[in-house]
Amino acid sequence: MIFKVFKKQELARLYELLAVNIIVGPVAKGNDRNGKPLFDFDVVYDFNDLALDYTQTVHSPKRFVLPYHETLSTFAVARDGWEKHVDLNVYRSLVFFGMHACDINALNKLDLVLAQSAYPNPYYMGKRKNLFIIGLDCTPEPQCFCRSMGTDSAIHGFDLFLTDLGGTYFAEILSATAFDLLNQINCKDPSAKDLRLYKQATSEKNKHYTASVETSDLTKILDLEFESPAWDDWGKKCLSCGTCANVCPTCYCYGVEEHVDLDLKHAGKTRSLHSCNLIDFAKVAGNHNFRPTSASRLKYRYYHKHRGFVEAFEESLCVGCGRCGSACLADITPPEVIASVRGRE
Numbered sequence: 436m437i438f439k440v441f442k443k444q445e446l447a448r449l450y451e452l453l454a455v456n457i458i459v460g461p462v463a464k465g466n467d468r469n470g471k472p473l474f475d476f477d478v479v480y481d482f483n484d485l486a487l488d489y490t491q492t493v494h495s496p497k498r499f500v501l502p503y504h505e506t507l508s509t510f511a512v513a514r515d516g517w518e519k520h521v522d523l524n525v526y527r528s529l530v531f532f533g534m535h536a537c538d539i540n541a542l543n544k545l546d547l548v549l550a551q552s553a554y555p556n557p558y559y560m561g562k563r564k565n566l567f568i569i570g571l572d573c574t575p576e577p578q579c580f581c582r583s584m585g586t587d588s589a590i591h592g593f594d595l596f597l598t599d600l601g602g603t604y605f606a607e608i609l610s611a612t613a614f615d616l617l618n619q620i621n622c623k624d625p626s627a628k629d630l631r632l633y634k635q636a637t638s639e640k641n642k643h644y645t646a647s648v649e650t651s652d653l654t655k656i657l658d659l660e661f662e663s664p665a666w667d668d669w670g671k672k673c674l675s676c677g678t679c680a681n682v683c684p685t686c687y688c689y690g691v692e693e694h695v696d697l698d699l700k701h702a703g704k705t706r707s708l709h710s711c712n713l714i715d716f717a718k719v720a721g722n723h724n725f726r727p728t729s730a731s732r733l734k735y736r737y738y739h740k741h742r743g744f745v746e747a748f749e750e751s752l753c754v755g756c757g758r759c760g761s762a763c764l765a766d767i768t769p770p771e772v773i774a775s776v777r778g779r780e
């Protein structure tokens with residue numbers, strides 16, 4: 436990896452160089468009922484609209500590579516045959532400007548399933564291959580347990596990663612494009628003082644973690660506790676609303692629907708993201724529901740993330756961003772659920 440430092444005012448110049456692409460970054464969206472600022476990723480047209488000191492966005496930038504709703508194909512029927520039209524919905528390259536490490540790691544996890552598996556998803560791949568990612572270091576929020584999940588720093592999956600050192604940014608460079616870009620602004624090799632400031636910034640960040648999840652032997656504990664009454668207790672609280680999957684940067688389950696127009700000449704196939712907490716998620720033909728209770732569905736979500744995915748990919752499908760717990764109307768948080776299953780109320 437190559438390291439550089441540059442003055443903060445150079446970041447605006449970097450933005451201008453990238454502005455031929457669509458830039459997606461954190462923007463302020465208002466305040467919650469307690470007056471706390473709310474942020475989200477959105478398309479940005481002016482550098483000054485970027486809220487680079489954002490705490491955490493309500494949603495991750497997942498929707499730009501894995502939209503909540505997407506047309507997969509359309510069909511037109513004529514007298515002499517029919518035509519199929521497939522659009523991967525990729526029109527311009529995207530720049531993610533200011534992603535925190537947890538969200539970069541979330542994309543890396545999505546890649547394992549949607550880009551690197553036996554059946555890569557072309558709709559996801561098309562968008563993912565056209566991404567330029569600028570990471571930005573953060574200060575952990577009370578709900579963040581990314582350190583427990585090993586996702587508090589990103590070591591791949593970005594082009595450039597910036598750490599705020601006060602008047603300068605410390606830049607980690609991972610791609611030739613990023614290297615070329617930095618050559619077009621005023622930057623220099625880090626001095627011994629910059630390295631010291633960088634190390635201070637990382638240890639300062641570590642002081643802010645308050646939430647944690649005990650992950651040691653978690654897959655085995657989950658195997659042992661499959662029948663734990665804790666699942667029923669959480670199931671009684673769960674509203675089966677699916678909000679947790681909606682805000683989660685790593686949830687990727689979806690359903691496919693086909694529609695035929697009333698003229699019987701046009702049809703389409705669409706995909707919509709789904710949630711394993713929704714009542715019909717495991718419903719099959721014959722009206723049989725494999726997971727009819729909210730407890731069984733909530734349990735499945737935790738087993739997929741912390742048991743099944745670990746078995747398949749040797750890592751959890753959770754980056755510890757804490758968004759699901761913050762958004763849940765029933766106050767169900769992964770640290771509390773996992774602690775209770777472990778027998779630690």
Ligand code: SF4
Nearest residue numbers: 673674676677679763
């Ligand atoms: S855990 Fe919370 S957010 Fe998720 S489905 Fe249940 S009530 Fe909704």
Ligand code: SF4
Nearest residue numbers: 683753754756757759
């Ligand atoms: S399960 Fe919750 S904490 Fe884990 S990645 Fe998804 S939203 Fe973040």
